[in-house]
Every structure is written in C-alpha cells, then in structure tokens.
Amino acid sequence: xxxxxxxxxxxxxxxxxxxxxxxxxxxxxxxxxxxxxxxxxxxxxxxxxxxxxxxxxxxxxxxxxxxxxxxxxxxxxxxxxxxxxxxxxxxxxxxxxxxxxxxxxxxxxxxxxxxxxxxxxxxxxxxxxxxxxxxxxxxxxxxxxxxxxxxxxxxxxxxxxxxxxxxxxxxxxxxxxxxxxxxxxxxxxxxxxxxxxxxxxxxxxxxxxxxxxxxxxxxxxxxxxxxxxxxxxxxxxxxxxxxxxxxxxxxxxxxxxxxxxxxxxxxxxxxxxxxxxxxxxxxxxxxxxxxxxxxxxxxxxxxxxxx
Amino acid sequence: xxxxxxxxxxxxxxxxxxxxxxxxxxxxxxxxxxxxxxxxxxxxxxxxxxxxxxxxxxxxxxxxxxxxxxxxxxxxxxxxxxxxxxxxxxxxxxxxxxxxxxxxxxxxxxxxxxxxxxxxxxxxxxxxxxxxxxxxxxxxxxxxxxxxxxxxxxxxxxxxxxxxxxxxxxxxxxxxxxxxxxxxxxxxxxxxxxxxxxxxxxxxxxxxxxxxxxxxxxxxxxxxxxxxxxxxxxxxxxxxxxxxxxxxxxxxxxxxxxxxxxxxx
Numbered sequence: 001x002x003x004x005x006x007x008x009x010x011x012x013x014x015x016x017x018x019x020x021x022x023x024x025x026x027x028x029x030x031x032x033x034x035x036x037x038x039x040x041x042x043x044x045x046x047x048x049x050x051x052x053x054x055x056x057x058x059x060x061x062x063x064x065x066x067x068x069x070x071x072x073x074x075x076x077x078x079x080x081x082x083x084x085x086x087x088x089x090x091x092x093x094x095x096x097x098x099x100x101x102x103x104x105x106x107x108x109x110x111x112x113x114x115x116x117x118x119x120x121x122x123x124x125x126x127x128x129x130x131x132x133x134x135x136x137x138x139x140x141x142x143x144x145x146x147x148x149x150x151x152x153x154x155x156x157x158x159x160x161x162x163x164x165x166x167x168x169x170x171x172x173x174x175x176x177x178x179x180x181x182x183x184x185x186x187x188x189x190x191x192x193x194x195x196x197x198x199x200x201x202x203x204x205x206x207x208x209x210x211x212x213x214x215x216x217x218x219x220x221x222x223x224x225x226x227x228x229x230x231x232x233x234x235x236x237x238x239x240x241x242x243x244x245x246x247x248x249x250x251x252x253x254x255x256x257x258x259x260x261x262x263x264x265x266x267x268x269x270x271x272x273x274x275x276x277x278x279x280x281x282x283x284x285x286x287x288x289x290x291x292x293x294x295x296x297x298x299x300x301x302x303x304x305x306x307x
Numbered sequence: 308x309x310x311x312x313x314x315x316x317x318x319x320x321x322x323x324x325x326x327x328x329x330x331x332x333x334x335x336x337x338x339x340x341x342x343x344x345x346x347x348x349x350x351x352x353x354x355x356x357x358x359x360x361x362x363x364x365x366x367x368x369x370x371x372x373x374x375x376x377x378x379x380x381x382x383x384x385x386x387x388x389x390x391x392x393x394x395x396x397x398x399x400x401x402x403x404x405x406x407x408x409x410x411x412x413x414x415x416x417x418x419x420x421x422x423x424x425x426x427x428x429x430x431x432x433x434x435x436x437x438x439x440x441x442x443x444x445x446x447x448x449x450x451x452x453x454x455x456x457x458x459x460x461x462x463x464x465x466x467x468x469x470x471x472x473x474x475x476x477x478x479x480x481x482x483x484x485x486x487x488x489x490x491x492x493x494x495x496x497x498x499x500x501x502x503x504x505x506x507x508x509x510x511x512x513x514x515x516x517x518x519x520x521x522x523x524x525x526x527x528x529x530x531x532x533x534x535x536x537x538x539x540x541x542x543x544x545x546x547x548x549x550x551x552x553x554x555x556x557x558x559x560x561x562x563x564x565x566x567x568x569x570x571x572x
Contacts, residue, residue: 009505059554254568297471300396
C-alpha cells in the first residue's frame with residue numbers, strides 16, 4: 001500500500017516503513033539504544049532524501065527515548081542536574097549543527113558529510129565494542145570474572161576547574177567536560193539525526209565515571225531534549241521534518257521494541273554487545289562501500305535552497 | 308460613353324474583388340486551428356497517489372477533410388510542470404571517495420515534462436522545428452544560469468539533466484498517446500509521475516500539417532495536495548515552529564502511549 005509523504009514529496013510503501021520501524025525498534029529494545037543511527041541510514045538506503053531522513057530520524061528518536069526515560073524516572077535512575085548541564089551544552093551544539101547542515105546542503109556536500117560521519121563514528125564505536133565484547137566472551141569462557149574494567153579513579157578531566165556536585169550520580173566534577181560532551185552530542189544529533197546514546201553512554205562511563213545505572217536514564221533524558229530541539233530547528237530552518245514518515249516509523253518501532261526487550265532477556269550481556277557491534281559495523285561498511293564504489297550515476301539534481 | 312464608364316469601373320472592381328477572394332480562399336481556406344479542453348482545472352494529490360494518466364481532449368478547427376483523410380495532420384500534446392532553478396552536480400573521485408565536485412545551475416527548468424504524440428517524433432517534422440519550438444524531452448531548451456561558461460561543460464550537464472529527469476520518470480514521451488477519434492477530434496494521454504510537483508502545470512497542443520507547424524494552443528492545470536497532505540505541507544512551510552512543536556508533541560505522545568500499552572519494565 002502506497003502512501004504519499006507530504007514533506008518528502010514522494011510515494012512510499014507503508015508496510016516497508018512499518019517493518020523498518022519494527023526492525024529497528026526490536027533492535028533498540030534488544031540493545032537498549034535509541035536506534036537513530038540505524039533508522040537514518042535505512043531511510044537513505046530507501047531513497048528518502050538524506051536531509052529529510054536526518055530531521056525525521058531526530059523526531060523518531062524522541063518517541064523511543066521518551067518512553068525509556070519515563071521508566072528510568074520511576075526507578076530514580078535519572079540525574080536531572082547532570083541531564084540539564086548536558087542539555088545546556090547540547091543546545092549550543094545542536095544550533096551549530098543545524099547551521100553547518102544548511103551550509104553543507106547549499107554546497108551540495110551534505111550527503112557526503114553525513115555518510116563520512118556515520119562511517120567514522122559507527123566504525124570506531126562498533127570496532128571498540130567488538131574488541132571489548134570478544135575479550136569478555138573469552139574471559140567468561142576461561143572462567144575469569146566478567147564485567148567492565150574499572151580504570152584508575154582519576155584522570156585529567158577530574159583536575160579541571162569549575163567543579164559542580166551531582167548528587168544522584170555521586171559525582172563532584174568540572175562542568176567543562178559535561179558541557180563539552182553535551183555540545184558534541186547535540187552537534188551530531190542535528191547533523192546525523194541520531195540521539196547520540198551510543199557515544200554519550202561510553203563518554204559518561206569512561207570519561208566522567210558516572211555510575212552505569214544512572215547513565216542510561218540520564219542519557220535518554222538529555223536525548224529527548226536535544227532531539228526535540230533539533231527537530232524544532234530543522235522544522236523552522238530547513239522544513240525537512242516529515243511527520244507522516246516519523247509516525248509510521250514510531251508506530252512500528254514501539255511495537256518492535258517490546259519483542260526486542262523480551263528477546264534481550266534471553267541473551268547474555270557480552271553476546272548482546274558483540275551482536276550490536278557487528279550490526280553497527282555492518283551499517284558502517286555498507287555506507288563506506290557507497291562512498292568508495294563508483295555510483296550508478298555520477299550526476300545528481302537538486303533545487304538550490306531545498307532538498 | 309462617358310456615362311457607361313463608371314459602371315464598367317464598378318464591374319471591373321467587383322471582378323477583381325471576387326477574383327481576389329477566390330485566390331485567397333485557394334491559398335488559405337480558413338486557417339486551421341487547434342483547441343484543447345481539460346475536464347478539470349485542478350488535480351488533487353492524495354495519500355495514495357502513485358502517478359496517473361491525464362486525458363486531454365482537443366479538436367482541430369477548419370480541418371481540411373482531404374488532409375485529414377490522408378492522416379497528414381499530427382498533434383503533439385505536452386504537459387509541462389512549473390519551472391524551477393536546478394543545480395546539476397557531478398561526482399568525481401577524490402582520494403578514492405566519490406565527492407560532488409563540479410556543478411552547473413539551470414534556470415526555469417520544468418520540474419516535469421510529459422509528451423504525447425500521434426506518431427514517432429521523426430515522422431512528424433524535422434529535428435530543426437523541434438528545436439525551434441523547444442518541443443520534446445530531448446529538445447526543450449534548458450537555460451544555464453551562467454551562459455558564459457565553457458560550452459562543452461554546459462552541454463554535458465544539460466544532457467545529464469535530461470537523463471536524470473527521464474530516469475526519474477519526470478520527463479516522459481508517449482508515442483501514439485494522441486489518437487484521432489474523428490476527423491477533427493482527438494484524445495491525448497499524458498503521464499503524471501508519482502512525484503509530480505505541485506503547482507501550475509501547462510498543457511500545450513501543437514498542430515502539424517504535412518510536417519509543418521501550424522498552430523499552438525494551451526490550457527492551465529493546477530496540481531495541488533489534497534486535504535491532509537496539503538494541510539501538513541502548508542503548516543510545515545508557513546508555521547515551521549508550530550509544526551516542529553507538533554511533531555515533538557506527537558513523538559512524545561507515541562512514546563508515552565507505548566510505555567503504557569506495553570509496560571516495558
């Protein structure tokens with residue numbers, strides 16, 4: 001069944017989009033990620049213009065992180081103070097990102113930049129995760145205790161000035177790296193259409209030493225606002241948010257996520273991380289191939305100032 | 308004698324007039340014309356729109372029955388979408404990566420262009436007249452924004468622009484898409500692509516007689532998004548901020564509903 005997307009201005013198949021949403025929802029339930037980093041490339045593979053895929057991806061991320069953050073709030077694993085500081089940085093980063101987005105688009109280099117960012121980030125994160133999970137799988141098989149390593153308690157970040165106390169996270173740390181991480185995530189969110197959880201979570205754990213149980217809730221909380229802000233700015237400056245597309249993806253995604261959560265309970269943590277790493281690498285590889293292989297057609301058309 | 312002279316003058320003048328009329332009639336017996344009519348002036352694109360065939364009826368005026376019987380009248384009908392500026396970009400390899408490098412901007416490029424003809428193009432008239440009339444997907448004049456630029460480059464990008472448009476189904480040709488229903492009544496079927504642009508489209512009909520262009524006539528057609536699509540599109544473009552808020556609100560509502568309906572924890 002075809003449906004006409006009012007903003008993307010093209011006809012697409014409803015079931016393909018619902019299935020896409022459900023598949024990504026399943027994976028996001030399985031791995032506890034927002035899924036933005038999967039939905040945007042998938043939409044691009046499905047010939048949705050990248051500018052619309054990115055802005056709509058950001059919109060879709062709101063839905064999945066909102067329901068996640070709600071349950072974390074009930075359990076008290078959400079550090080509002082830390083979340084708001086990350087958010088302050090996020091808004092600056094996101095504004096800069098949308099600005100860069102418009103410039104790249106008028107130069108005709110937006111698609112390239114999006115793909116490059118995806119390849120680099122997904123490649124790096126996927127690679128690191130794969131190494132880490134394979135190591136812990138090996139260690140588990142050898143009978144050694146598993147679990148993430150806890151490196152030394154202090155590093156250079158903890159020597160920066162302007163310290164602030166975050167009670168829920170039991171943390172006393174400078175606000176500079178907090179704002180910085182927020183800004184980077186905001187920037188990526190507006191350019192890549194991702195929530196940024198796959199960067200935020202490791203950054204909070206390894207750089208700031210936030211307790212793992214607080215990390216996910218706080219990261220989701222911040223992502224809601226960053227992606228909401230990104231959606232708003234894209235909607236006002238670039239007119240690229242397709243509400244019909246976002247709805248279809250979210251409906252599929254919410255349903256798929258439930259099955260993902262159930263399936264996730266049957267798998268062990270290291271196995272899950274290894275699978276997620278493989279999937280992330282596969283997406284990165286697919287995008288990289290497109291960059292290096294001669295395109296079917298080297299010419300492309302665009303309307304100046306539009307998609 | 309003198310009295311008869313005026314009468315003779317009158318008779319001569321009359322004869323000359325009659326002769327003149329007769330010869331004029333022989334050269335140009337009431338010039339042929341062409342008219343087209345659209346059954347509707349508005350087409351609405353709804354959620355299920357996946358392209359459509361648009362039928363245009365038309366009639367020849369003062370058609371010569373003799374010429375018509377021999378099938379030497381030809382009609383070409385064009386449905387031309389609104390004109391926009393378009394940038395054509397070419398990817399080239401830089402350090403192994405394909406990057407958009409060169410580009411060429413064109414003005415007033417019809418977003419869509421759909422042609423229907425009575426016979427194959429080469430059988431109707433000479434390539435020169437197609438170019439003069441700027442008629443046919445391969446002949447419409449594409450105006451570069453910077454006409455001073457290098458000619459081979461402009462030619463290359465013009466060709467690429469046509470090819471991309473044809474590949475996207477936005478430029479199409481339907482040979483045999485115009486049928487004569489009677490000696491002077493015809494029906495044309497032009498293709499409306501699934502992603503036909505909204506705006507004012509122009510339908511034009513060209514009449515050829517014995518391979519010569521005779522007359523052109525045109526009509527306008529408004530393509531717009533219907534109901535919901537139009538409301539969404541308008542809202543997004545005229546009230547971007549409010550539309551953004553709405554999108555965010557909807558997303559939160561779906562997320563919240565999802566967590567209630569399914570109880571994830």
